[in-house]
Amino acid sequence: xxxxxxxxxxxxxxxxxxxxxxxxxxxxxxxxxxxxxxxxxxxxxxxxxxxxxxxxxxxxxxxxxxxxxxxxxxxxxxxxxxxxxxxxxxxxxxxxxxxxxxxxxxxxxxxxxxxxxxxxxxxxxxxxxxxxxxxxxxxxxxxxxxxxxxxxxxxxxxxxxxxxxxxxxxxxxxxxxxxxxxxxxxxxxxxxxxxxxxxxxxxxxxxxxxxxxxxxxxxxxxxxxxxxxxxxxxxxxxxxxxxxxxxxxxxxxxxxxxxxxxxxxxxxxxxxxxxxxxxxxxxxxxxxxxxxxxxxxxxxxxxxxxxxxxxxxxxxxxxxxxxxxxxxxx
Numbered sequence: 109x110x111x112x113x114x115x116x117x118x119x120x121x122x123x124x125x126x127x128x129x130x131x132x133x134x135x136x137x138x139x140x141x142x143x144x145x146x147x148x149x150x151x152x153x154x155x156x157x158x159x160x161x162x163x164x165x166x167x168x169x170x171x172x173x174x175x176x177x178x179x180x181x182x183x184x185x186x187x188x189x190x191x192x193x194x195x196x197x198x199x200x201x202x203x204x205x206x207x208x209x210x211x212x213x214x215x216x217x218x219x220x221x222x223x224x225x226x227x228x229x230x231x232x233x234x235x236x237x238x239x240x241x242x243x244x245x246x247x248x249x250x251x252x253x254x255x256x257x258x259x260x261x262x263x264x265x266x267x268x269x270x271x272x273x274x275x276x277x278x279x280x281x282x283x284x285x286x287x288x289x290x291x292x293x294x295x296x297x298x299x300x301x302x303x304x305x306x307x308x309x310x311x312x313x314x315x316x317x318x319x320x321x322x323x324x325x326x327x328x329x330x331x332x333x334x335x336x337x338x339x340x341x342x343x344x345x346x347x348x349x350x351x352x353x354x355x356x357x358x359x360x361x362x363x364x365x366x367x368x369x370x371x372x373x374x375x376x377x378x379x380x381x382x383x384x385x386x387x388x389x390x391x392x393x394x395x396x397x398x399x400x401x402x403x404x405x406x407x408x409x410x411x412x413x414x415x416x417x418x419x420x421x422x423x424x425x426x427x428x429x430x431x432x433x434x435x436x437x438x
Contacts, residue, residue, distance in 0.1 A: 118387060121228065129155035133163050148172035161186045174422035175199070185211040198222040219243040227254035244269070245289075252278045263287040267311070274298040290315070293335070302326040313337050313359070322348035330355050336361035336427070343415060350419070358420060361427040367408025 116212055130137055147169055164170065165187045172193040175183075179201040184207035184395040187328040191212045198427060201223040208231070209215065215236045219411050220228075225247040233239065233256055241263040261282050271293040279288075280303035287309040288301075295315040300323045301307060309332040310324075317338035322345040324330070331354050340346075341364035343423045349355070424432045 127154060131155060131157050133159040135160060135165060137161050138163050138167055140343070142167055142170065144169055148174075150174045152176040152178070157181075159183065164189060166397075181205050182207060184208050187211060188213065190214055192216045195219040196223070200224055203227055206232045208232055212236060213238070215239050217241045217243075220247070222246040224248055226250065230254060230256040233258065241265075251275075255279075255281055257281040259283050261285060262306075265289040266290040267293070269293050271295060273297075274299045276303070279304065286329075297321070299322070305329070308332065308354075310334070318342075320345040320349075325349050325351050328352060328354070332357040334359040336360060337362070339363050339364065343419075347415075347419060352420075353422065355420060356423060357425040358416075358423055359427055365408075366412050366427070367404075367406065368402075369406060370407045 109351060114151055130151070131289070133151070138149070142152065144167075149167070149172070152174050153176070156175065156179065159180070159182075161272055164173075164185065168190065171190055173191055173193045176195055176197040176199070178196075178199050180196065180201060182205040183201065186208075188211050193215055194209075194212060194215060194217070199436060201220060203226055206220075206225070206228055209218070210232065211237050216238055218233075218236070218239060218241070221243050222245070225244065226249055227243075236258075237260060238260055239258055242258070242261060243263075243265045245265055245323075246268045247266075249266060249271055250273050250338070252266070255278050258281065262284055264282060264285055264287070267289050268291070271290065272295065272334045274290070274295065276299045278283075279299055279301060283303055283305045284306060286306050286309070288304070290298075290312040292314045293312075295312060295317060297317060297319070298312060298321050300321065302323050304327060306329055307327045308329050310327075310330060311332070311334040313334050314335045315335075315338050317335060317340055319340060319342050320335065324333075324345075325348045328351050330352050333355065334357070340360060343365070370437060411424060416423075419424070424430065
């Protein structure tokens with residue numbers, strides 16, 4: 109199976125190598141590449157640096173366009189297009205390079221991951237009222253204050269950015285969200301998400317959260333919450349999530365609140381190093397401290413498990429582990 113996967117990867121690399129590079133994408137080159145009988149065009153890995161403003165004027169049947177892994181710094185359309193999916197990942201797009209996407213009025217999915225975007229100009233999406241999914245992972249965003257009103261958007265993915273703060277005002281412009289992914293940012297707290305009444309999935313792992321807001325209790329449709337690997341060390345807020353009857357997966361793994369079971373190995377203590385730093389400390393003392401820490405972490409872990417069972421008896425998966433058999437929950 110592994111060999112088959114490797115062969116597929118080699119074939120994909122060979123296919124890319126065989127395709128001629130296109131430094132400047134013109135109307136004529138689009139006509140050469142696009143079969144009007146199909147609704148998609150894959151121009152990924154073609155070395156494209158610029159696109160003429162009228163390049164897609166004749167591509168009236170085009171619905172899916174992939175411009176990933178090129179060298180684009182700017183994208184603009186000056187002609188109404190029927191695009192529903194636009195993917196421009198792994199380029200070098202900056203804020204000023206997103207000139208206007210409002211001609212893509214039928215756009216449903218927009219993926220601009222792995223670029224250099226700190227924000228999207230609000231006007232660039234002003235007519236994309238049908239947009240459902242916006243993917244902006246691996247960019248340079250520090251906030252979401254730029255977000256325009258997109259009530260039809262159901263999925264916002266902004267993981268792997270530099271976001272330090274999100275206001276309730278900015279996120280409330282996206283009232284239709286069902287999926288919100290904020291993982292791998294620099295958030296110290298989550299905003300009030302009460303306006304997102306349809307939210308079913310919230311992911312904010314690998315941030316700097318120290319607590320969870322009680323206001324999430326209002327997001328009664330939540331099914332999945334992942335806040336693993338943060339700095340959460342309190343049940344304050346979390347103990348108010350009593351109305352989340354649909355919550356089936358909750359992940360707090362890697363937070364101090366979890367403690368650590370004595371059955372799991374802790375990092376070994378370098379007793380030689382400790383005694384070298386302070387000669388008054390003996391190896392026996394280090395071992396005693398280590399044992400005390402283990403006992404404290406184990407006690408904390410038992411308390412955590414007890415409280416979690418009491419607060420969330422209907423959970424199916426907790427901290428990445430199935431805790432309830434399928435038959436138990438139908």
